[in-house]
Amino acid sequence: DIQMTQSPSSLSASVGDRVTITCRASQSITRYLNWYQQKPGKVPKLLIYATSSLQSGVPSRFSGSGSGTDFTLTISSLQTEDFATYYCQQGYSTPRTFGQGTKVEVK
Amino acid sequence: QVQLQESGPGLVKPSQTLSLICTVSGDSISSGGYYWSWIRQHPGKGLEWIGYIYYTGVTYYNPSLKSRLTISVDTSRNQFSLKLNSVTAADTAVYYCARDSLVYGWFDPWGQGTLVTVSS
Numbered sequence: 001d002i003q004m005t006q007s008p009s010s011l012s013a014s015v016g017d018r019v020t021i022t023c024r025a026s027q028s029i030t031r032y033l034n035w036y037q038q039k040p041g042k043v044p045k046l047l048i049y050a051t052s053s054l055q056s057g058v059p060s061r062f063s064g065s066g067s068g069t070d071f072t073l074t075i076s077s078l079q080t081e082d083f084a085t086y087y088c089q090q091g092y093s094t095p096r097t098f099g100q101g102t103k104v105e106v107k
Numbered sequence: 108q109v110q111l112q113e114s115g116p117g118l119v120k121p122s123q124t125l126s127l128i129c130t131v132s133g134d135s136i137s138s139g140g141y142y143w144s145w146i147r148q149h150p151g152k153g154l155e156w157i158g159y160i161y162y163t164g165v166t167y168y169n170p171s172l173k174s175r176l177t178i179s180v181d182t183s184r185n186q187f188s189l190k191l192n193s194v195t196a197a198d199t200a201v202y203y204c205a206r207d208s209l210v211y212g213w214f215d216p217w218g219q220g221t222l223v224t225v226s227s
Contacts, residue, residue, distance in 0.1 A: 001170075034213040036154075043203065044154065046215040055215065087154055091212015095169040096144075096156040 002026050002090050006099035012107040019075040021102045023088035028068045032092035035064055035073045038101075039084045047086075048073065078104070109133040111204050111218035119198075119225050125191040129204030129218055130184070137162045137182045142207035144214060145178065145189045147200040155200075159207050160187050194225045 003026035013019050023033065031051040036044040046055045048064040051071060061076040075082055083106055088099040115127035129143070136143060145157040158168040160178045168176050177190040191198060201222050205214040 032211050034211065036214075043217045043220055044214070045217075046213055049208070049213040049215075050211045089154070089212075089214070091208065094159075094167045095171075096207075096212055098154040098156070101153050 001095055002029060002093060002097055004088055004090055004097050004099040006088055006102045008102060009100065010103040010105060012105050013078050014107045015078055015080060017078045019078050019104060021073045021086055023071045023099050025069045025090055029090045029092035031067050032090055033071045034089045034091060036087045036089065037084045109206060109216055111216060113202060113204050113218045113221040115221060117222060117224060119194055119223060120227050121195055121225055122193055125194050125198060125223055127189045127202055127221065128186050130186050136180060136185050136187065141209060143187045144205050144207040146203045146205055149200045196225050199223065199225045
């Protein structure tokens with residue numbers, strides 16, 4: 001199985017901050033990397049697929065980059081509604097696997 | 108728009124079988140454009156992919172659950188289902204169904220999720 005490791009596990013930030021979350025795969029997954037946002041008690045929401053493609057309706061302050069084993073999700077200017085947990089997920093091979101999540105909290 | 112809805116018992120006794128159905132609307136499972144996946148989330152924990160099915164009945168299961176798992180599809184009803192046998196408290200989780208892209212393997216949309224508790 002491909003292991004996905006996110007860092008940090010949690011972070012504290014303020015509205016307007018630039019936030020970066022890293023995801024590392026245990027082997028190359030080329031660009032088969034997807035990002036999700038989950039708010040407490042809610043369903044995970046696809047934000048970015050194929051490393052850098054923004055899902056329809058997702059604000060442009062979200063962006064993704066990377067390739068191979070190292071990937072990044074960036075929120076350019078954190079908004080109130082962005083406080084949530086973010087998961088990366090590889091779609092390169094089965095079993096599909098997720099990172100452990102990064103919780104973005106209010107500073 | 109495409110919607111998925113899980114249904115099934117919210118309480119299952121240990122050693123019994125957990126059974127859930129996912130009903131799809133706004134898309135046809137038979138279109139062949141996607142896999143159809145089950146994903147679970149233990150309380151307060153991360154996401155675990157359970158397995159997927161294609162409209163032809165081809166399946167792939169997470170090896171960690173494979174010995175207890177059956178995923179099937181009913182294209183006439185536009186539904187797919189999950190059966191997990193010999194459950195324990197460790198199977199208590201929110202279970203989601205989701206559409207699974209053939210390329211890049213992303214999940215969208217998801218069902219609203221259903222909490223299944225394993226307890227006597």
